[in-house]
Amino acid sequence: MSQYQAVKGTKDIFPEESAQWKYVESVVHTLASLYGFNEIRIPVFEYTELFQRGIGSTTDIVGKEMFSFQPDPQGRSVTLRPEMTAGVMRAVLQHNLFSSAPVHKLYYIGELFRKERPQAGRQRQFSQFGAELLGVSSPAAVAEVITLMMHVFESLGLKGLKLRINTLGNTEERFRYREALQAYFAPFNEVLDDASKDRLEKNPLRILDSKNPALKELIAGAPRLYDFLNDASLQDFEKVLFYLSERHIPYEIDHRLVRGLDYYCHTAFEVTSSELGAQDAIGGGGRYDSLARELGSSSDVPASGFAVGMERLLITMEKQGLLASLNHPVPLxxxxxxxxxxxxxxxxxxxxxxxxxxxxxxxxxxxxxxxxxxxxxxxxxxxxxxxxxxxxxxxxxxxxxxxxxxxxxxxxxxxxxxxxxxxxxxxxx
RNA sequence: GUGAUUGUAGCUCAGUUGGUUAGAGCGCCAGGUUGUGGCCCUGGAGGCCGGGGGUUCGAGUCCCCUCAUUCACCCCA
Known part of the structure; x- marks a missing residue:
């Protein structure tokens, strides 16, 4: 045992494995450009406020999982990026990209950092690739990012992935729904576990995807967001589903799917792999129209995006025998x-x-x-x-x-x- | 942050109820073949038995602490 070892939750990738990474990355680059997305590379750290504003202070990521530090004694706190979307949006707004063109399609591959306890499929430093389609509010935009993501999976030969999808409505609908949920759960306050009690105040939607079996029945009886949506929201969602069907992308509607990040609205989706154990989400994403305004933009920027965990993707490929033939180059x-x-x-x-x-x-x-x-x-x-x-x-x-x-x-x-x-x-x- | 799990050679692992110089397979190095690899044979190197403390005549083995690993919870990719 050597004196120094890699930091908890980090890992070294040796040539055998880096050949596999390069292969996956090449597929991502190829397909992203096939769909008209161009690569963006942003700093690995940002001012801490960006994530607090962007991701939301009630989320676990901001609440307890960020690696933050102060470069100078009097300086502002900075944070190793725990996700990409906030940084991408920051870059786009900072450089006024919308003054040169109304639509921007960007993709990325990069490392992220979250101070969680490591386990199967979860590290403190991990990688994601993802895409953001900015400036279009049409359901065709979400459908496009989902299609790109599923195309990558298909191209890599992955089988048996499950796409679950839901709609979270617009801000106003979600606000009314939120109140209805609070009214519903309030009488059962004593029954709720500590985490759920906390969420009842801050973000009651997230009680819905609690895995606590004791709450299952209670959650099943809760009001449905679907019933709070107006025609426009419903039609938007239907249109997304229509595009998916037309492209032969199988999905499953899951009314309890609530993504953890505050900025999502309307369509939200998640892809799971049965090969992964407890941490089975291989990718996810959705619409996040409110993020730009949250970051100080004077106008809304409709946006759709997805992110896929590289490590989880590679674990799944390994289990399905898709990496066997990939080796590092040998000399002639x-x-x-x-x-x-x-x-x-x-x-x-x-x-x-x-x-x-x-x-x-x-x-x-x-x-x-x-x-x-x-x-x-x-x-x-x-x-x-x-x-x-x-x-x-x-x-x-x-x-x-x-x-x-x-x-x-x-x-x-x-x-x-x-x-x-x-x-x-x-x-x- | 909580719970459980496992730490012995580069890797995978043995190691009896505590008892002399801690073992195997694979890998590595060298020789068998001073101009030729793989297979085979022979030899060799490589271990603060995760770390610290304790019990004991004696600890890889028992007790405590600590660090690390892995898995799960929470949550997420």
Missing amino acids: VFVVVQQQELADHALAIAWRLRKAGISTEMDLAARSMKAQMREANRMKAAYALFIGANEYTTGSYSLKNLVSSEQQIFSLEALLEFLHESATKEVVD
């Missing part, structure tokens, strides 16, 4: 030196091969031929190129195929040509 050629007097010559050859675009490795530690061959084998190099006294004097090159064990002699030109062909063939395979 391993240069083996017979005697150390030829090491410089071998280095020169390796350099020439690399300049010619042929991935090449060699032992830099002056080890025995046997050790060099073992290394080549361990690296799964396709060929071993022998640099020995014979080859050196005759100006020839012995190349051994490490799979078939066949060995043949080349001139330098022929060698380069042969390896170049092998390299392009590998890429095609």
